[in-house]
Amino acid sequence: MITKNNCVALICNFDMKSFWQPHNAQMLTDFDECRYKSNCLNGYCTNRPGTYICRCKNGWKGTRCEQDINECVFNRCQNGAQCVNNQGSYQCICNSGWTGPNCEHDTNECENQVCKNGANCTNTRGSFSCDCTPGWTGKQCDVDLNECSQTPGICNSGRCLNNMGSYTCSCPITSTGDNCTIDVNECDSSPCINGCCNNTNGGFACICSSGYEGQFCDTEINECTLYTCPPEMECYDGVGSYLCAYLEIKDNVEQDTNECSPNHCTDGMNCMDAFNSFLCTKPDVVCDETKTVANEP
Missing domain, CATH: 2.10.25.10 (Laminin)
Structure with a gap:
């Protein structure tokens, strides 16, 4: 049994006031240091005979758990x-x-629908990727793709109008379709008045019947301004033809001369002999029932 006297004789290494308290004149009892929180600031105190031990909480160290880790x-x-x-x-x-x-x-970002405008989301380690639908771009497919500047000429002969996530083409009257790639058949409206219509890419051309000219074959040609009759003969204009006749009757019926010999008609025109005259005619174009070109002479 430890007493005050034999403690001194043994040279005890503890503070008599701190660790021991008098029980009677000859005996000392252990003092419970754990009653004072200051002895273990950030830990759990366990009393031991004549001393105590601190078990520090996570993040602390030191005799009294007073030092932050x-x-x-x-x-x-x-x-x-x-x-x-x-x-x-x-x-x-x-x-x-x-x-x-x-x-x-x-973090699985795809669970939060980070990809916009119908894009497919693929989760990756620490990130994600979006497979954008047409018309959108950007990491999250939230930026409109301007197709008009991205792909010049996307509307071919038309004018490109950018929309959110898409585009539209304003086509000229000669084309149609999403990208103005389908040629409009202008011949469907029968624009050629006196002739056949030949549809072309982006337009049309009129093949005029004999005796007519102009974009729509609406102007009659005066062949007498284009061709000259032999001397002493007068020119009479027809539709796609002209007649050369003598001003005075030269031959009687029985003695009529064949004025087509020699042939006075030029430019591939056909010569038809008549009494004291001849008629020059042009071969005509042949149109089908839609007034488009069936064949050309």
Whole structure:
């Protein structure tokens, strides 16, 4: 049994006031240091005979658990996160795409519908990727793709109008279709008045019947201004033809001369002999029932 006297004789290594209290004149009893919280500031106190032990909480160290542990020196934050030391703990500030106490868990961004405008989302480690639908671009497919500037000439002969996620083509009257690639058949409206219509890419051409000219074959030709009759003969204009006749009757019926010999008609015109005259006619074009070109002479 330890007494005050034999404690002194044994040269005890403890503070008599701190660890022992008088029980009677000859005996000392153990003092419970754990009654004072200041002995274990951030831990759990366990009393022992003549002393005590502190079991520190996470983040603390020291005899009385009074010293903060800087967890950031152990590099516990993962995936490039920033570590912030706090009193008795630490905090990881995660980069985008990561979560968890140490930023160790990948965030599935696709669960939050990060891809817009109908795009398909694919989760990757620490990130995601979006497969955009036509007309959209950007990491999250939320930026309108200007097809008019991205693809010059997308409307061919038409004018391109950009819309959100799409575009429209304003076509000229000669074409149609989403991209103005379908030629309009102008011959459907029968624009050629006296002739056949030949549809072309972006327009049409009229093949005029004999005796007519102009864009729409609406002007009659005076062949007498184009061709000259032999001397002593007068020119009479017809439709696609002209007649050369003598001003005075030269032959009687029985002695009529064949004025087509020699042939006075030029430019491939046909010569038809008549009494004291001849008629020059042009071969005509042949149109089908829609007034489009069936064949040309």
